Amino acid sequence: MQLHTLMFGWEYPPHHSGGLGVACQGLVRGLQKQSVRVTLVLPHNLGEADEGVDVRYPTEELRALVKVPSILNPYDGFRSYGERWHTDHIAKDNPHLYGPNLAAAVEQFTAMSVEMTKDVDADVVHCHDWMTYEAGNRAAIHHDIPLVAHIHATEFDRTDFHPNPWIAERERKGLLQADRIIAVSDYTKRLLITHYGIPGDKIAVVHNGHEQPADVPPPSLLSRYGSRKHPLVLFLGRLTVQKNPWQFLEVACRVHAHRPEVEFVMAGDGPMLPELIDRACECGLQDNVIFTGKLGQREVQALYQAADVFVMPSLSEPFGLVALEAIAHRTPVIVSKQSGVAEVLDHAFKVDYWDAAKMADCILTVLREEPLAEQLKAEAPRILQKLTWENQAGKVRSIYTHLLS
Amino acid sequence: MTPLISFYFQVHQPYRLRDLRIDEIGCGEPQYFDASKNRAVFRKVAEKCYLPANRLMLELLESYPDFRISYSLSGMFLDQCREYGEDVLESFRKLVTTGRVELLAETYYHSLSSLKSLAEFVTQVRKHTEAIQVLFGKTPSVFRNTELIYRNEIAHVARLMGFRGILAEGADHLLRGRSPNEPFLPPTFRLSRDREGIIRKLRPLPRPAEQIHVLLKNYRLSDDVAFRFSDKSWVGFPLHAETFTDWLTGSGGHCVNLFMDYETFGEHQWADTGIFDFLRALPRIWQERGIRTATPSEVLAAWQREPKSTQRYDAHNFISWADMERDLSAWQGNRIQGAALDAVYALEHAVKATGNPLLLEYWRRLQTSDHFYYMSTKYWSDGDVHKYFSPYESPYEAYRRYSHALCDLRQRVAAETGSTPKKATRRKQR
Numbered sequence: 105m106q107l108h109t110l111m112f113g114w115e116y117p118p119h120h121s122g123g124l125g126v127a128c129q130g131l132v133r134g135l136q137k138q139s140v141r142v143t144l145v146l147p148h149n150l151g152e153a154d155e156g157v158d159v160r161y162p163t164e165e166l167r168a169l170v171k172v173p174s175i176l177n178p179y180d181g182f183r184s185y186g187e188r189w190h191t192d193h194i195a196k197d198n199p200h201l202y203g204p205n206l207a208a209a210v211e212q213f214t215a216m217s218v219e220m221t222k223d224v225d226a227d228v229v230h231c232h233d234w235m236t237y238e239a240g241n242r243a244a245i246h247h248d249i250p251l252v253a254h255i256h257a258t259e260f261d262r263t264d265f266h267p268n269p270w271i272a273e274r275e276r277k278g279l280l281q282a283d284r285i286i287a288v289s290d291y292t293k294r295l296l297i298t299h300y301g302i303p304g305d306k307i308a309v310v311h312n313g314h315e316q317p318a319d320v321p322p323p324s325l326l327s328r329y330g331s332r333k334h335p336l337v338l339f340l341g342r343l344t345v346q347k348n349p350w351q352f353l354e355v356a357c358r359v360h361a362h363r364p365e366v367e368f369v370m371a372g373d374g375p376m377l378p379e380l381i382d383r384a385c386e387c388g389l390q391d392n393v394i395f396t397g398k399l400g401q402r403e404v405q406a407l408y409q410a411a412d413v414f415v416m417p418s419l420s421e422p423f424g425l426v427a428l429e430a431i432a433h434r435t436p437v438i439v440s441k442q443s444g445v446a447e448v449l450d451h452a453f454k455v456d457y458w459d460a461a462k463m464a465d466c467i468l469t470v471l472r473e474e475p476l477a478e479q480l481k482a483e484a485p486r487i488l489q490k491l492t493w494e495n496q497a498g499k500v501r502s503i504y505t506h507l508l509s
Numbered sequence: 510m511t512p513l514i515s516f517y518f519q520v521h522q523p524y525r526l527r528d529l530r531i532d533e534i535g536c537g538e539p540q541y542f543d544a545s546k547n548r549a550v551f552r553k554v555a556e557k558c559y560l561p562a563n564r565l566m567l568e569l570l571e572s573y574p575d576f577r578i579s580y581s582l583s584g585m586f587l588d589q590c591r592e593y594g595e596d597v598l599e600s601f602r603k604l605v606t607t608g609r610v611e612l613l614a615e616t617y618y619h620s621l622s623s624l625k626s627l628a629e630f631v632t633q634v635r636k637h638t639e640a641i642q643v644l645f646g647k648t649p650s651v652f653r654n655t656e657l658i659y660r661n662e663i664a665h666v667a668r669l670m671g672f673r674g675i676l677a678e679g680a681d682h683l684l685r686g687r688s689p690n691e692p693f694l695p696p697t698f699r700l701s702r703d704r705e706g707i708i709r710k711l712r713p714l715p716r717p718a719e720q721i722h723v724l725l726k727n728y729r730l731s732d733d734v735a736f737r738f739s740d741k742s743w744v745g746f747p748l749h750a751e752t753f754t755d756w757l758t759g760s761g762g763h764c765v766n767l768f769m770d771y772e773t774f775g776e777h778q779w780a781d782t783g784i785f786d787f788l789r790a791l792p793r794i795w796q797e798r799g800i801r802t803a804t805p806s807e808v809l810a811a812w813q814r815e816p817k818s819t820q821r822y823d824a825h826n827f828i829s830w831a832d833m834e835r836d837l838s839a840w841q842g843n844r845i846q847g848a849a850l851d852a853v854y855a856l857e858h859a860v861k862a863t864g865n866p867l868l869l870e871y872w873r874r875l876q877t878s879d880h881f882y883y884m885s886t887k888y889w890s891d892g893d894v895h896k897y898f899s900p901y902e903s904p905y906e907a908y909r910r911y912s913h914a915l916c917d918l919r920q921r922v923a924a925e926t927g928s929t930p931k932k933a934t935r936r937k938q939r
Binding site: 361362450451452453454461462464465466468469472473475476478479480482483 | 530531532843844845847848886902903905906908909912913916
C-alpha cells in the first residue's frame, strides 16, 4: 500500500540542527526508503529540501490571508523559552511577558496549517513536538484522517521538572487529541504516563536512528582541540540546565584531582556559558577546560574523533543523539541513566546524572584501562547497524498501517 | 542393561566485589568484597536451596538405603559457610555422615588457574582437598575442574595429582555419535619433566593414580532437569518423575551422569515449580524398578570390576559445561576478560614473593571464575543468563570494580616487596 504522510515539523537541517531537526530529517528520509510519500510543513523557508519531499511553508500572501498579527519568533527564542523560564527571574516573575508572543507565533503557524495543506491527499497526519500539535490536529480534522503525535522532548525535560504550565498544558492537550503517540524512548513514555497522565497503551516507542556521517574531517582539524599528548574528555550540547553542564565541571574537578593532565572540552553554546566559565576558574580548571562555543559540523566531528571519552550527563534526556554520534566516531561514552539512549546502548557506562563521583570514576577507569577503552570503541558501534533511520521508519510505517486498518 | 544413575551437584558462591572507587586505591586497606551483598545472597540461597534441599536429601538417604549422591563444595562456598552459614555447613556434614555422599575435589578458589598456572592450580586443589579432610574427614578421589573445564592435559595433571576419575562435559563433537553413558580414558601421553616435577612437589594426594577415567555429563538429561524443568514452551513440560526415569533407562549404557548446579533445586527452579516433589519421587520409583544410584567413584569401581574395553575421549581443545558453546568463551570471550585474567596471573610471582597470607588470599579470591563470567558480553543484549546471574549492572561495571581491586592489590604488593609496580608507574604521571 502506498502511504502518504502529512508531516508538521518545526526545524529542519541545515536551517537548524538541534536534535528535533536532525531526527525529523532522519525520519523523513527513512520513510521515503520505506516508500512512504512525505509532505512536510515547516514554519520557515528551507532553501533547498531533500529530493522527493514536498516541503511547504507560510508565504507572505498566506500571512496576509489568515491575518495573524504577530510574526514568528526566531527559532532560538522558542527553543530557549523554557530555559529562560527556568534561569531568568524576569520570566518567572512575569509569566505573561513571553507567553502571548510565543502563543501568537504558534497560533499563526496553526492557523495557516489547514490553508497550506488543503490540497494534500494524505493518509495520516504526523506532527513533531508541542508547537505543531494543534496544527496537526486541525489538519487531521479537516482531512478526517488519523493523527500521530511524535514527542522528542517534553517541557519537563527542558526545565528540570519546573514546567511552564501553559506549554505543558498545550503538550498534554495535543497528546490526548492524537490517535497514537510516538515517544523517542521508554524513558519518555514513562514520563508521559507519570507527568501528563497519558494512558500507556496509547504510546508506542520508536527510538531515534542514526545516519553515518559521510565525510571524515581533515587531520588539521583533529589536532585543533587539545594537544594529543593528553587525554581529552568531551561534553557536547547546549549549555542549558537540561544538559547538565554544571555537573560536567564537577566531574572534571574530580578527574583533575587524579589526573591533572586530562583536558576537558565543552562544545556548545547557551545561556549558562558565563557562569560555567566562572565555575571552571573557581575550580582551578582554567588551563584544563576549553569552551569552544557553537561549532560547525566538521569541527564537531573532529572533536568526537579526538576525544578519549564522551560524557552526556543530562538531567533528563528523551533520547540523546549525541551519544550515538560519539559512538559512530568510536569514542567510549558515559551517559546519564536518565536518558533514552541508555536504553539502546549495551557497551557504555550508565550513571545517574547526579552521581559526579561515579562518572569521574568511570572516566578515570576508561583512561587507565586500555583494553576497556578498546573494547568499548570496537563493540559500541554495532548498535548503529540496527538503529538506522530506515529500520526506525519501518516501525513508524507499521504504526500508520495499524491506524489505517 | 539398566544404567547406574550418578548425581553430582556443584555448590559454589563467589565473593562479589564492592563498588570500589579510584580514590580508595592505594589508601590504606580498602575492602574488595561486598560483605553485605555476599551475606544477603548466601542467606537467600540458603533459605531457598541449600537448607530445604539438604533436608530433602537427608530424608531420602534415610528412607532409601541404596540412594547415593555426590557434591563438589567450592572453597569459596565453604569460606562463606563459616562467615554466613554454619547451619548450612552442618547440614552438609549430616549428609556426609550417612556414608553415602561422596565429596569431589576442585580448586579451592573455583578458579581458572588450570588455564594459567600449573603450580597455582595444583596448590589450590591441594588446599581444597585438605579443607575437605579437615571439615568432613573424607579424602576425595575424583576431581572436577571449575565449570567442567577440561582437556587431555588436565586429565593427566589430575591423574598425577592422585585422582582416579575426572568429570567432563559429554560434548557432541568429541563423542562423535557415541553415548556419554560409560567411563572413557584420555589418550596417553607424558607431560614435560618440569611440569611433572611441579605436580610431584605440590600434589594433594600421596601418589599419582595409575589410570584416570573420564566421567561424562549426559547434558541432555541433566539439562532437562537443570534448565528445562519449568519451561512451559518445552515439549517435555511438565516433566514427571516416571517419564524422566523412562528416559534414563532408555538412555542405556553403564551410567547416566546427571551433573548440575545444586541451585537447580529451589533457586534456578523455584519450589513452586514442583522441583522438590520431582526429586522426592525419583528414589522411590528407582527402588521399585530396581534402578541403582552410584557416586562417581562407585561408578568407576563397578566399571573396573567387569573387564571390557574402554573408549578414548580425546579433548585436544578446551571444553566446559558453560553456555551453548561449551568452550572457554564465557570467561575469555572478549578483550576485557582477557586483560583481567592476564593481569591477575601476572601478579603471581610478586604476590607469592611477599609471603603475606592476606595479600595471597585476596589475590586468590580475585581468581574466582565468576569475576570473569560477569564481564562476558556474549549475549549481553539478549538478556541471557550472564545478565541474570550477574550482581552488577553491566560487564563494564564488573570490569571497573575488578580493575580497581587489582590496581590496589598491585600497589600493596609493590609496597611490600619494595619494587615499583609496572603498570602503576606508567599511570602516575603527575
